[in-house]
Amino acid sequence: xxxxxFHRTRRSFLAGTAAGAALSVLAFQARAQAAKEVPLAEYxxxxxxxxxxxxxxxxTARLIPSEGDGPGALDARVPVFIDRQLAGxxxxxxDLYMEGPFNPEADPNLGTQTALPxxxxxxxxxxxxxxxxxxxxxxxxxxxxxDAQDIAxxxxxxGEVGLSADxxxxxxxxxxxxxxxxxxDPQYGGNAGMESWVYIGxxxxxxxxxxxxxxxxxxxxxPVNIAGERA
Amino acid sequence: xxxxxxxxxxVAAIAMVAFLAFLYVPVQRTPAQMVLAADYAVxxxxxxxxxxxxxxxxxxxxxxxxxxxxxxAIISPVGTIYSSNITPDPETGVxxxxxxxxxxxxxxxxxxxxxxxxxxxxxxxxxxxTEQDIxxxxxxxxxxxPPVKATQxxxxxxxxxxxxxxxxxxxxxxxxxxxxxxxxxxxxxxxxQYLVEGPGHCGxxxxxxxxxxxxxxxxxADPAFLSGGQIAGWTAPPLRGAISAIQGWSAHxxxxxxxxxxxxxxxxxxxxxxxVRDSSQYMTDGDLTAIAAYLGALNQRAPKPxxxxxxxxxxxxxxxxxxxxxxxxxxxxxxAACHFTNGRGADEVFPELDGSSLVTAESPTGxxxxxxxxxxxxxxxxxxxxxxxxGFAYRLxxxxxxxxxxxxxxxxxxxxxxxxxxxxxxxxxxxTAN
Numbered sequence: 001x002x003x004x005x006f007h008r009t010r011r012s013f014l015a016g017t018a019a020g021a022a023l024s025v026l027a028f029q030a031r032a033q034a035a036k037e038v039p040l041a042e043y044x045x046x047x048x049x050x051x052x053x054x055x056x057x058x059x060t061a062r063l064i065p066s067e068g069d070g071p072g073a074l075d076a077r078v079p080v081f082i083d084r085q086l087a088g089x090x091x092x093x094x095d096l097y098m099e100g101p102f103n104p105e106a107d108p109n110l111g112t113q114t115a116l117p118x119x120x121x122x123x124x125x126x127x128x129x130x131x132x133x134x135x136x137x138x139x140x141x142x143x144x145x146x147d148a149q150d151i152a153x154x155x156x157x158x159g160e161v162g163l164s165a166d167x168x169x170x171x172x173x174x175x176x177x178x179x180x181x182x183x184x185d186p187q188y189g190g191n192a193g194m195e196s197w198v199y200i201g202x203x204x205x206x207x208x209x210x211x212x213x214x215x216x217x218x219x220x221x222x223p224v225n226i227a228g229e230r231a
Numbered sequence: 232x233x234x235x236x237x238x239x240x241x242v243a244a245i246a247m248v249a250f251l252a253f254l255y256v257p258v259q260r261t262p263a264q265m266v267l268a269a270d271y272a273v274x275x276x277x278x279x280x281x282x283x284x285x286x287x288x289x290x291x292x293x294x295x296x297x298x299x300x301x302x303x304a305i306i307s308p309v310g311t312i313y314s315s316n317i318t319p320d321p322e323t324g325v326x327x328x329x330x331x332x333x334x335x336x337x338x339x340x341x342x343x344x345x346x347x348x349x350x351x352x353x354x355x356x357x358x359x360x361t362e363q364d365i366x367x368x369x370x371x372x373x374x375x376x377p378p379v380k381a382t383q384x385x386x387x388x389x390x391x392x393x394x395x396x397x398x399x400x401x402x403x404x405x406x407x408x409x410x411x412x413x414x415x416x417x418x419x420x421x422x423x424q425y426l427v428e429g430p431g432h433c434g435x436x437x438x439x440x441x442x443x444x445x446x447x448x449x450x451x452a453d454p455a456f457l458s459g460g461q462i463a464g465w466t467a468p469p470l471r472g473a474i475s476a477i478q479g480w481s482a483h484x485x486x487x488x489x490x491x492x493x494x495x496x497x498x499x500x501x502x503x504x505x506x507v508r509d510s511s512q513y514m515t516d517g518d519l520t521a522i523a524a525y526l527g528a529l530n531q532r533a534p535k536p537x538x539x540x541x542x543x544x545x546x547x548x549x550x551x552x553x554x555x556x557x558x559x560x561x562x563x564x565x566x567a568a569c570h571f572t573n574g575r576g577a578d579e580v581f582p583e584l585d586g587s588s589l590v591t592a593e594s595p596t597g598x599x600x601x602x603x604x605x606x607x608x609x610x611x612x613x614x615x616x617x618x619x620x621x622g623f624a625y626r627l628x629x630x631x632x633x634x635x636x637x638x639x640x641x642x643x644x645x646x647x648x649x650x651x652x653x654x655x656x657x658x659x660x661x662x663t664a665n
Contacts, residue, residue, distance in 0.1 A: 206567070208567055220552065227625075228565060228627055
């Protein structure tokens with residue numbers, strides 16, 4: 001069939017095309033990056049100082065240990081997730097109401113009342129907690145043995161480590177961000193290799209399981225992430 | 232003298248005379264095909280409506296440009312053509328055109344100075360316009376459009392389209408008789424035929440081009456008319472025949488997709504989006520019904536019987552068997568959320584992929600582009616939502632797109648050729664370049 005394609009610049013009205021092209025470049029870079037991920041110990045944090053990073057490594061390793069059935073927080077690269085979140089919009093509370101009045105002493109039922117954004121809570125919370133660890137356990141948290149670390153984290157979770165009211169959210173942030181880093185889409189740096197999804201049988205961002213509603217059997221396919229990778 | 236030589240000489244002489252005629256005999260302008268009353272006045276609103284049904288904006292309004300000031304680049308295999316300014320500006324537009332000069336542009340593709348318009352202007356089809364519509368358009372472009380002073384870059388075309396006599400010779404071969412002849416006494420069928428063959432210029436894309444790049448047929452009486460063409464590398468699907476894209480569609484399906492760009496089977500993509508955005512959504516219910524009646528009459532063969540129960544493809548997808556090939560796996564991971572394991576999507580939201588003309592087109596360009604870039608429906612008065620399919624260029628490698636496209640072309644009841652990685656790479660590079 002002879003062709004006579006009148007090619008108007010269709011690009012201009014199929015919106016998002018340029019964005020799509022840009023995204024595709026980014027995504028392939030991200031894939032290439034994932035392939036050459038540096039070991040956790042050699043990761044250069046974007047936000048955390050070396051001491052803070054050592055704390056996050058040690059603390060998340062106790063919250064989701066690697067010695068259990070599934071992958072641990074370090075296997076899932078949770079510290080990378082936390083560092084990148086603190087370096088970005090989450091760290092500076094870009095999406096939170098951060099105008100006064102601030103009343104850190106307010107009833108916890110009233111929610112977060114601190115003027116500190118999450119990144120700052122980590123920055124001030126880690127040394128304050130480390131002081132408590134040094135006083136009561138004999139060393140910085142990262143240097144303690146795992147039994148002592150568990151005692152320290154238990155005390156932190158019970159609000160028994162003497163943090164100022166401004167830092168009241170430190171424990172809940174640490175626990176929440178660890179869970180998030182464990183189960184997030186891998187594009188955010190955590191859940192490396194989708195291992196935590198594989199572990200719990202979550203099939204990922206596939207979007208439609210209509211055909212499986214009511215079937216009393218295990219869904220057999222492994223997960224797929226937002227970048228389209230399969231595990 | 233040798234007889235053969237004598238015949239050759241005679242032929243050469245005739246050719247020379249014809250050639251000189253193409254060069255020097257003044258161009259004839261086709262007169263009005265119908266005499267209107269001396270006091271004929273264009274009815275209120277008829278001008279704007281004629282502009283809509285003829286979809287003048289599609290070419291003569293550049294994206295982001297002033298209405299009808301031209302300048303849209305139309306890239307064709309013979310070169311780039313820039314649409315002209317049809318606002319009433321006297322210097323750069325059509326402000327000084329007389330009615331007969333205006334009619335000649337639409338009927339004969341001739342400017343007042345006798346030069347020839349390029350056949351990107353579908354005068355092959357506009358030759359069928361009624362005198363009422365000519366008058367309506369003339370009135371509209373003289374009185375209802377603000378004049379804009381705007382010139383276009385010069386066209387840069389290959390032989391013979393770069394030569395006046397070449398275009399004239401082309402027209403001599405390509406153009407049919409002026410005027411419109413209804414083939415049915417049924418008012419709807421006749422009106423539908425007029426809209427499709429004439430102002431709607433559907434054949435400009437949906438009919439194949441012959442060796443001379445002229446539309447292979449200009450009227451529905453010829454089975455080549457609307458039997459499928461190509462535009463910008465995408466397939467303008469056949470609207471009749473064994474692989475008609477609208478086979479089995481109800482009249483409601485046809486009117487709905489023209490009015491809203493979506494129906495129970497399909498969603499408008501590619502260049503046809505411009506048609507819905509600028510033209511068909513403005514058509515009256517009566518005209519849409521007439522087009523549906525006419526297209527329906529061109530599609531009288533019995534629709535393919537629907538498959539009984541689940542297809543093998545559907546069974547495989549539902550099984551979620553980890554040992555399945557990459558093609559169906561990619562479909563489950565990327566497509567099935569919206570288009571479902573049965574490939575039937577959802578009415579007016581997610582187009583069907585089973586039997587889709589985009590998926591099964593001879594050229595896979597449209598399908599690959601849709602996977603890479605996604606698409607967005609135009610907003611129409613009846614269905615304002617700009618429903619959007621995301622592009623998957625960021626998610627799928629060229630290999631994966633080729634594997635997925637090949638799967639789609641052979642899934643359910645589809646049965647078309649495979650797609651190669653090279654086809655995908657080429658389109659991805661083109662899109663990145665743009």
